[in-house]
Amino acid sequence: MHPEQGSPFDVIIIGAGFAGLYGVHQAAKAGLNVLGLEAGEGVGGTWFWNRYPGARCDVESVDYSYSFDEDLQQSWAWTERFAAQPEILAYINHVADRFDLRRHYRFNQRVTAATFDDDAAVWTLRTESGHEFRSQFVVFATGCLSAPIKPNIPGIESFAGEELFTARWPEEGVGFAGKRVGVIGTGSSGIQVAPIIAREAEALTVFQRSANFSVPVPNRPWTDAEQSEIRATYRQRRENSYYAPAATPHRSLQTKALELTAEERARALEDRWNGGGVLFNKVFPDQNSDLAVNELVREFAVAKIRAKVDDPAVADDLIPYDHPIGTKRICTDSGYYEMFNRPNVSLVNLRREAIEEVTPTGIRTADRFIELDTLIYATGFDAMTGALLRIDLHGAHGARLGDLWADGPVTYLGFGIPGFPNMFSVNSVGTPSVMANMVLHSEQQLDWVLALVEHCRAQGIRKAVARAEAAATWTDHLVEVAEGTLFVKADSWYMGANIEGKKRVFMPYIGGFDNYRRYCDEERDNGYPSFELTA
Template sequence: MHSNSGSDTRYDVIIVGAGFAGLYGVHHAARAGLRVLGIEAGDDVGGTWYWNRYPGARCDVESVDYSYSFDAQLQQSWTWTERFAAQPEIHAYLRHVADRFDVRRHYRFGTRVTAAEFDETTSTWTVGTDRGDTFRSRFVVFATGCLSEPIRPDIPGANTFAGEELFTARWPEAGADLAGKRIAVIGTGSSGIQVSPLLARDATSLTVFQRSPNYSVPMPNRPWTEAEMRQIRETYPQRREKSSYAPAATPHESIQTKARELSEDERLAAMEQRWNEGGVLFNKVFPDQNSDMAANDIVREFADAKIRAKIADAAVAADLIPNDHPIGTKRICTDVGYYEMFNQEHVSLVNLRREPIEEITATGIRTVDRQLEFDAIVYATGFDAMTGALLSIDPKGANGIRLHEAFADGPVTYLGFGIPGFPNMFSVNSVGTPSVMANMALHSEQQLDWILALIEHCRTRDIARVQARTESAREWTDHLMEVAAGTLFVRANSWYLGANVEGKKRVFMPYIGGFGNYRRRCDTERENGYPGFELSR
């Protein structure tokens, strides 16, 4: 890597990314007196909420919880308008945070990190960008996001399509006018389920191409009332306290009685309540629904009946109801009118298991059975989750080892932060952490607090190098697998396992033992002086 004259600067820490985690990290590193540089590929802060601006993009954690807890005045002064905030509001919130704490001055925006290399002799990192910059830093923190590397499906003829091609993960900033058009949506994960009902409103026709159906629970979204917002502000300390070591880092927990210990009426009442509360909370009706198949079946049959009741055509309903995984073992989606949308004359479903796509043509999509004509194709085809963004940079650690080589048999980390062979490098919200299984706002604060405490520990003790011990990482990774194996999650071909990426090693990537348990483990590691890491002067 050659440096551009003038840009060869020394920093204490470089933080890559400007989402919830990166923004928090840059602000707190600067507050701690570190020379910090933030680098972000987007033109502004926001991370996921900068890129995912497709119509209907919305968070499935309540807005008042999906926010920073570190500053009481920030918490008291910001007003969330809706129970589940949409992308524009979350992005506005993160921009407000950046303004309020003057964080942008530490960032280089519109700059993508393309390389990172550890220098053995100086124990520093050299980071290269697509603008030809080279930056040097003692530490590097990758807050590159769990769902930030979009997958472009390898469909024959994809580049021959003459109409409009859109990706939910890279929706144009100016929006897209699709009114009166014949639209194809490929993919029925979270973004496909959220975007389709909104596109259907004004389209001449909408055809949804589905490979694997997903469970979706209606999102009973509504504005917060002034009285509710007032009460939330008054009880924020207790709300945060309850979330701080909770399984999903939110104040909501499952009822404490196992499914089969309740009467049928009690079970129905509990499921009805959670269904009406909406969204991912339905994944937490009973404490045993993700570990006991009989309990899961009770919840699944309830959801199946709810979905069936929404769809007029029984054959379409059968195609939309998953039969290949226990409910909740793929992330439950949330929707506003998704199933009901298929009752409209101009909306149709193509089941790709029965009728695969052969090729995309200049005028549309040809399946094994027919040619369908479209003006626009929307790809809602998901992400190379958890590891994709970091592997696309492919850092080079000690002894010239590349990350893709270190992860050849699946990712190995210690507590998600440290990777053996990559000194002074930390990954955030990634493999080996609860990440996507928890409220990412609180998760991000916990992750960066921990990393910045370790950096401070090294600086005050003249420690030049810190890296995860191989045996600690091996034990932690085995523990991840063990915890996952005790659940039903391993029975689904989900992106939690990397099953949506061709050739990716199947390993259950998040820590599924709960945010509270994970956080306690991290606390112990810090209190004991970081025994799982090699600290060398």
């Protein structure tokens, strides 16, 4: 008998990334009849799909890993400080094998619709392949950067050469020797993949709509001594992360920038720049709220960029002028700026020289025609809400999620959505999400959701749904916290600004993972007062 033909599952978890796998493991451990559904043919989530050369995490590997099993922590040895995609995917596969998680999954099952039956208090999920699955509870661990977008450019379907997406890179890899390559997009993926292509291609043209700040990733292998120290202190490292602002042991300085001397500020900036990546966004406690302090940080980064790029005009194009530093996610790179000193690399500033059309043999801009053999789209995602809204979701009394969120997403703690009983979303809008270490975040969120599920089962509760007033209050709080920062001054994907017609609202919770976790703890410890629980 196929699982979809039997009795409803206790819980269905959609997604096989860090969050989904952990949720399936914990649900099975608790004795729940759990099913995992995954659109891909294997586990890994983000790291299954994003196989492009240079893909690397900007959180240190020893933190970007599960904390729930001490033997797993002690036995797995990360080779690098910042792990690359192949090693992260190998780790996730190791976890799936170690805890025998694949047996709970149905792969190649992309969920396209979900409908709640009010009378039966059961969800019915339909997949692209025509299967149906039923469950009392459903958890969407579908990722916040998992709905890739293709730009709307005239003639885009006519290109006759090789077309690639960083977010859907071929597993077998791609060669670029002797090829004329174009990369559209200079977010994280474009910045990571371009230097590697430049070393191989005959010519590389980078098409930049919006310049982004990027900090070099000072990657290196962990030494044997460091490995031993990490194992010996792992428990304390985790304790320092569980209620930390970004769910890692790294914090900003405790002293405000302008309370330091110029020499102290310079030293702090240099230390964090050399520390690498997103840590540079956490030098001073007030750099994301005080524009004068932010400008000090920005000036430091601009000087670093100019020192790396030989041509001042190219450097000027690569420097962002439209947002305070850090209010768009700071990227990490391995030689991105230096790449533009190569004779085979050129930059097209699309704000000055827009693309007019894609043709079968290349791209025509306002000023010239660029012949291409390969065209790569590093054009980002419909972030935070895209994965959920691409599913035809209908809750109680036929409520449609697309209608409810027409004026912006409304959630309680990110988990609960009014009108959608027994449905939970994790690592998405209304949570710290991309503002914190996603792996520890996933553990915290799935633990919370499954605790509520078990509470409902123990108390004979058939339906649990976030109260509308609680969701409205939480959503207002998100806005209030964001308005106290500089983040709202940037047209970022945090705000949905990369999607035409999408409501502009800051979607993650930016008050810190520590504060968010305390809100969650309080809700759970008080018996879930912000949820309507129907016996």
